[in-house]
Amino acid sequence: MSHTPKIVLFQCQYCLASSADQEWVENSLPENVKLVKVPCSGRISPLFIMNAFQKGADGVLVSGCMPEKCHYITSNLGARRQLDEFKKFLVFLGLEPARFEFLWMNIDERGVIQNELDAFTSNVKQLGPNKKFNTMKDEIIGQYHG
């Protein structure tokens, strides 16, 4: 298997309490992972996830804070309801469930995101390249935009 999955990581900027973890996410992510840092998981619109898949992501990982730990007090609760339902909806339309996962981080923990990202990447790798919803990938979109 030579395929390296393209991963998009949406990360709430407050979800990693340890500066070492945050440093790692910002500077030493594997090359196949693209980081989108957001002020809060409540900022993530389902449209962002949709765009990530359409532009060729093989997997999308959302990392936010667990309840009661949100910097903005309750914003993550709204995000959890929306994104969880959005995952169910994409699965209903044929997406493999393992391609879209959540990490609701406890800010007391250290070094979790590295392991979770590894596990997620290997899960996505097993599924192979994403063939669904990827209609705006460069090589595909060329047919429509000349």
Next chain:
Amino acid sequence: MDDFSQVRKEAARILSEKIVDMVIGFKQGTIPLKSQPMFITSQEDTDKLILDGFCQNNLAVFLHDQPKDKRIGIICRACESRAVRALVIEHQVNRENLYLIGVPCMGILDWKKIQDAADGPVTNAQESGDQILLEIGDKKQVLIRNEFIVDSCRGCGHREPIDVDIQIGEISPIEMNADNLPQTWGESFKSKSADERFQLFTEETERCIRCYACREACPMCYCTECFVDHIAPRWSESMVTPGGTQAWHIIRAFHQTGRCVECGACERACPMDIKMVYLTDKLNDDMKKEYGFEVGENEEKQPPFATITLDDKNRFKY
């Protein structure tokens, strides 16, 4: 409905007594099989009011274009009354300024299907009991009404108008869900495998010409600027490409989560016959399963996505 004169009388009464400034209802369309919405401001016009299975629109869609302080009377089937309640919950209309005349609904008929089943171009169509009487030039044809009810009306669980000011006519106990009919699109979609589901979804959305008729017909789509009309930043692909149409259908449905009143007006408005109701149905089913929320059942409860509660703590896995 046999005694529709009562509804006309009531509409005339509320206009003459200045209870409302305008009544929204349906009138006979200029072509057969299509009744059209009508805005009445004078008492004499109330004679033109009708209600039959060819009334495709959800009249509540016209409410949020009107000034909030305008007093409006509206002929309400169950879907319209539920839409009005949902709009009231979202503060889009003032309930005090509305006068709802509740009427029973017998299910909306699919005019495209009737036209296909007819032997030629239909020149006149009428409903009579459980039959549809068609005139095709000089010839006559009789169709069974139950077979032509649109998918979204089959097995409808909300046939009683809610929260109306006056109810005219009784809900007839006629069962609209005939067992001998083929599965609806939504039911067959659910039973397919993931790859087949994606294939079907792709085939459906490929036909989309992005006219946004579904958006305009929807009573719950009232944003002054839709996400697809936004230019800077461009949130999603706005062209007629597979990517653009897929994103439109997914996000349009998703914005309706826990808000869609399941009237099916979007599907009936679609010029390309694209199925859409199965998407919002799935989302509404989930809302019912997860949060016990049903649109229009409660006067105060906000939709689940507008509710933030710490009870969610253990709802999703970590």
